[in-house]
Every structure is written in structure tokens, then in C-alpha cells.
Amino acid sequence: MTEAKPQAAAAPSRAGMKKELPDHFKAYRHVWVFVEVERGQVHPVSFELMGEGRKLADRLGVELAGVVLGPPGEATQAAVAECFAYGADLAYLIEDPLLADYRNEPFSKALTDLVNTYKPEILLLGATTLGRDLAGSVATTLLTGLTADCTELAVDQDGSLAATRPTFGGSLLCTIYTLNFRPQMATVRPRVMAMPERRERPIGRVVRHPLGLIEDDIVTKILSFLPDRDAGTSNLAYADVVVAGGMGLGAAENFQLVRGLARTIGAEFGCSRPVVQKGWMPSDRQIGQTGKTIRPKLYIAAGISGAIQHRVGVEGADLIVAINTDRNAPIFDFAHVGIVADAIRLLPALTDAFARRLS
Numbered sequence: 001m002t003e004a005k006p007q008a009a010a011a012p013s014r015a016g017m018k019k020e021l022p023d024h025f026k027a028y029r030h031v032w033v034f035v036e037v038e039r040g041q042v043h044p045v046s047f048e049l050m051g052e053g054r055k056l057a058d059r060l061g062v063e064l065a066g067v068v069l070g071p072p073g074e075a076t077q078a079a080v081a082e083c084f085a086y087g088a089d090l091a092y093l094i095e096d097p098l099l100a101d102y103r104n105e106p107f108s109k110a111l112t113d114l115v116n117t118y119k120p121e122i123l124l125l126g127a128t129t130l131g132r133d134l135a136g137s138v139a140t141t142l143l144t145g146l147t148a149d150c151t152e153l154a155v156d157q158d159g160s161l162a163a164t165r166p167t168f169g170g171s172l173l174c175t176i177y178t179l180n181f182r183p184q185m186a187t188v189r190p191r192v193m194a195m196p197e198r199r200e201r202p203i204g205r206v207v208r209h210p211l212g213l214i215e216d217d218i219v220t221k222i223l224s225f226l227p228d229r230d231a232g233t234s235n236l237a238y239a240d241v242v243v244a245g246g247m248g249l250g251a252a253e254n255f256q257l258v259r260g261l262a263r264t265i266g267a268e269f270g271c272s273r274p275v276v277q278k279g280w281m282p283s284d285r286q287i288g289q290t291g292k293t294i295r296p297k298l299y300i301a302a303g304i305s306g307a308i309q310h311r312v313g314v315e316g317a318d319l320i321v322a323i324n325t326d327r328n329a330p331i332f333d334f335a336h337v338g339i340v341a342d343a344i345r346l347l348p349a350l351t352d353a354f355a356r357r358l359s
């Protein structure tokens with residue numbers, strides 16, 4: 001039996017728009033994923049994009065490449081090996097000490113040089129702080145189109161990238177094409193796409209390229225690195241279990257109930273946007289379209305209505321348990337388990353029950 005290959009989603013029709021692609025676009029082939037390595041670690045969004053890139057490349061019948069930019073050393077080599085483990089056919093590599101820490105100038109030069117030399121038709125980056133900064137400057141330098149924060153990527157009948165993203169405050173989805181420029185660039189936020197399976201594979205083809213810069217060419221200097229004191233306290237995006245509270249909890253002090261349940265069951269905690277706006281939780285705990293996208297095995301939402309902007313950030317969860325006093329709350333339309341109850345009374349009862357069970 002042969003295994004069916006996952007297919008890129010079918011693109012919406014763009015009837016009436018330009019059909020013939022200019023001849024010089026034929027020089028642009030293959031799908032590239034920028035592999036984000038910061039302080040020796042590959043950001044998992046790069047692997048999520050490899051999975052999407054693989055589907056697009058298979059649909060177009062072209063190769064998938066990872067782009068690794070970093071200082072000479074083990075971490076950069078390990079990132080190259082990971083490209084192949086997550087499905088790349090080849091890797092473009094620029095190894096240079098000037099790429100040790102992220103700075104816009106050398107990274108933009110490195111990526112634009114690679115694009116101008118090897119001409120990919122599609123270039124994907126993670127919508128992380130680094131990825132957003134780099135994608136914007138590379139697209140501007142190359143004078144091409146960039147669709148940010150995509151939720152779906154597909155290839156249409158002409159082989160153009162159909163990049164879908166929320167618009168009008170998340171109430172509508174729009175599909176954006178870059179028909180007149182190459183490469184077609186898109187960013188995708190962490191956890192929006194599923195993590196593909198990792199497979200041990202032999203190292204594939206590696207194309208090395210020089211950076212062609214000296215330190216004096218770079219205006220930005222890194223004097224020291226001060227880690228964010230709050231970094232690492234929130235691992236919401238990649239947590240297996242998440243407990244979140246919304247405006248239904250009524251007051252800042254009631255978020256102790258969310259934190260208490262999360263602590264008891266070893267979960268991360270989060271909240272809806274108005275909770276952050278009220279100052280009841282820090283902004284890195286916000287879940288949804290303008291916060292974090294999560295894909296936990298279990299998501300417990302207490303006192304959250306389930307507005308579309310919240311829903312898009314949680315619908316990748318395997319099991320959604322919603323607690324709400326209003327049986328008509330929109331969250332019950334997509335929750336797997338719905339509990340019509342007062343969360344302020346139910347959360348402590350759940351915490352006690354779990355604490356007894358787990359002790």
C-alpha cells in the first residue's frame with residue numbers, strides 16, 4: 001500500500017484576474033523556508049513551515065529548500081541537518097561570524113543575495129519578532145509582495161501562491177496573490193500550522209554562499225545581550241495543556257483560580273484580549289488572533305465567550321472544554337465538551353478534585 005501524500009489546500013478561484021505569468025518568472029522556481037536560529041536554537045515555527053512548504057513544493061513539482069544563516073559552528077550545522085529531517089531536499093547555507101546574533105543588515109543582505117542568485121518562487125518565514133523584521137526588509141529590498149500572518153497557504157491552478165489571512169478584525173478571511181512580482185513571500189505565526197513528523201534522513205545537498213560583508217559595513221553593533229527577564233515564563237504556544245480565563249471571571253483576583261488550576265495540573269495559563277486590556281493579565285498571556293496561537297492536547301476556557309478572534313487562536317486544540325454560564329455562548333459551537341456553570345465556583349472545585357487525584 002502506498003501512503004497518500006498530504007496535499008496543499010485547494011486555492012480559491014481568482015477568475016477575472018491576470019492569468020498569464022510573465023516569461024521571466026520562469027527563472028523563479030522552488031519553495032524556500034527561512035530557518036530561524038537564535039542563540040543556537042531553531043525556532044519550531046521553521047519546522048511547521050517545512051511541513052507546509054513540502055506540500056506546496058509537491059503540488060508545484062519543485063524542490064523544497066531550507067535557508068540557514070548563522071556563524072560557523074555546531075548549531076548552524078545542526079540546523080542544516082534539521083532541514084533534511086523535516087523534509088527539505090536541499091539547504092542554502094551562509095556561515096559567517098557576522099551572523100552570530102540577529103541584526104537586520106547582515107541577515108537582510110544574506111537573504112536578498114540568496115534570492116537574487118538562486119531565485120525561489122515562494123519564500124516562507126515565521127511571523128516571530130525576528131521573522132517579521134527580516135521579511136519586511138527583504139520584501140522591501142526585493143520590491144516584492146509579502147502577505148503577513150497567513151493562516152492557510154495553497155497553490156492555485158496557475159501555480160501562484162494563494163496566501164489566506166484574516167482581515168477586517170478577523171471577521172473575514174482574504175486570499176492575497178503576488179501576481180506581478182517574485183518571489184511570493186509569506187509569514188505564518190507559530191503554531192498556526194501543524195508540526196510535521198521528524199524523520200532521520202541523510203544530509204542532502206548543501207549550497208554554500210558567501211556573505212560578502214565586513215563588520216565595518218554594518219551600522220548596528222551588539223554591545224551586550226540582556227535576556228528578557230519574563231522570557232521562558234510563558235510557554236503558551238507550545239504547551240500541552242492550557243487553562244484560560246475571560247471576562248466572565250469578573251475581576252482580576254479571580255484569575256488566581258485560573259492560575260491555581262493550571263499549577264495543579266501542570267498547565268500553562270492564558271486569557272482573552274479584554275482581560276489584558278483591563279490589566280488583569282500580562283499581554284504575553286493573550287490567546288487569539290492578536291495574541292498567541294495554541295495547539296494543546298487540552299484547552300480549558302473559563303468565562304470566555306468564544307469570539308472569532310479568540311476561536312482562531314485555539315481551534316487547533318485536540319480537546320476544548322468550555323465553562324460558561326450562557327448556554328448560547330458561541331464557544332459551545334466549537335468546544336468538544338461544554339459545561340454550563342459558574343466558572344468562579346467550578347474552577348476551585350476542579351482544582352480540588354485534581355489535587356486530590358494527583359496527590
Ligand code: FAD
Pocket residue numbers: 168169170245246247248249271272273274275286287288289290291292302303304305306307308309310313323324325326329341342343344
Ligand atoms: P466576553 O465577550 O465579555 O465574554 C464573557 C463570557 O463569560 C460570556 O460568554 C459570558 O456568558 C461568560 N460568563 C459570564 N459570567 C460567567 C461566569 N461566572 N462563569 C462562566 N462564564 C461566565 N479576543 C481574544 O480573546 N484574543 C484576541 O487575540 C483578540 N484579538 C482581537 C483583534 C481584533 C482586531 C478585534 C476587533 C478583537 C479581538 N479580540 C480578541 C476581542 C474579541 O472580539 C472579543 O471581544 C473577546 O474575545 C471577548 O473576550 P471574553 O470572551 O473574555 O469576554
